[in-house]
Amino acid sequence: MKPKPTGAKSAQPFKSMRDIEQVIGLEVHVQLKTESKIFCACPTRFGAEPNQNTCPICLGLPGSLPVLNALALDLAIKTGLALNCEISARIKFDRKNYFYPDLPKAYQISQYDMPVARNGHLTVEVSETGQALREKKIRITRAHLEEDAGKLLHEGIKDASWVDYNRAGVPLLEIVSEPDLRSSQEAFHYLAGLKSILQYLDVSNCNMEEGSIRCDANVSVRPKGDSKLGTKVEIKNMNSFRGVQRALDYEFKRQTGMLERGERIEQETRLWNEAKGETQGMRSKEYAHDYRYFPEPDLVPFSVSQKKISELKASLPELPRARIRRFLTDYGLSEYDAYVLVSDKSLGDYFEACVKEKANPKLASNWIQSELLGELNSRGLALSESKVPAQNLAGLIRLIENGTVSGKIAKEILPLMFETGSAAEMIVKEKGLIQMSDSKLLEELADRVIKAHPKPAHDVKTGKREALGFLVGQMMKETKGKANPKLINEILVRKLSS
């Protein structure tokens, strides 16, 4: 949306697709978490009746005067600081002029040359299952405040469009990256990393469905090793991070295909069509990028003091990268596990609550990532809706650790905890699931099992250890899985050796 260097005009010769790299810059619009709009007192709440959250200011009626929401600026500065940006000492707002019915004033109040923040970076953690994290620094060009536009409805409406201005004037922070991303996967991780930071800062609801994070991409291709940028194509209308990834993949194929055929790539804006899985050119390109910015006369300029910046800096919470490092040193987790738990703040909080309740950190990490998330997924629940609070999962993990139940039985207990909301101890007592660790009982049972299965018993005796598994299985069957597997192993080995 801002002036950017335009790319080379003509297609360059190249050998094969492998010699071509994709160059991606992202523009992310984040809805800031305020109660009221950026320049008026209308609510920002999602889901209100159409046009209920409007007033003379956000409808652009003559004589109305916008006044900046103090919290919106604070949240923007906090985000800028978390993205390692320089915060501008002087900021002002500008009018970005274009005609579209979602914009009641025929201009959007935005920031042109004096944004809140600039020259930052975000360190992206690229994760692949089971592997160490790969870090990459993505430069942030700028972050600026602006107002959102209204919403147009077309579908099923004949000869007209309907407009709902509830969203007009909702505070947005546009975060623009340098073209430092080199693949759709890096773009995905950049977005995930940014979302995670925003969640930790608590500056946005980060809800894609409600449109509180939106993303446009600037994409080009060029021969690897070239420093010159190829012709830039802007992609809009991507509704999820996966959608962004798919659109970038599609665009990479389209653009390299054009180069292969010796065609020239046009500088244009294309819309991602999720259903068709393709990007499509826009018809109305003649108006593109001539926004005739000028200073917004209705808003005075703002100065941000060093004191204000220091105060906001001091108020920043622990951010994901620092938390990952702490999880490695404090809990001895693997990089991948720490990354998964930390990426989603609520998951990280849940994990730490378990550890605080004396659950073994590694067991807790495994149980959260496999069993807990599995149960939540299969029930279609968010973590916040879970009927198993952290102290209950910690309780279950403690029962495994102290040998009261086996891991196998614990996996049967967890769904019951989901269904009843009861603590693990309660369910274990009610259902009589306590692990059998009574060695006298188990010794007798072992004798019976050995007698009933002389062939495998003989095999174990003569050194064929594989048969041991069968005997252990028989004992588990007899005890309905309640026997302590470690103990029965020991007993069987002792009885069948010599």
Next chain:
Amino acid sequence: MPQKINIDQVAELARLNLKSGERAKLAADLERILTYVDQLQGINTDHVTPTSHTLALENVFRPDAVVPSKIRDAVLQHAPKSEGAYFKVPKVIGDVS
């Protein structure tokens, strides 16, 4: 004199339908304005801080507090066209070619 103004593009951006007489007159006016701006551009402003506002005021905020306006129905009544709780405008879909 080389043309600084593409009057057709300016009119297009402003959504104005200009008659041919108006076109020539407005183009000349705008050319004169730009020539004047060129004159200003020639002045040395190295030691002048850029000014975007002339009021000696800065940092005017409002607190983040909601005040419902309750004006919707009145505004909808004054709108050229509306449908239920929506404003109605000429069909604008068709962005994709």
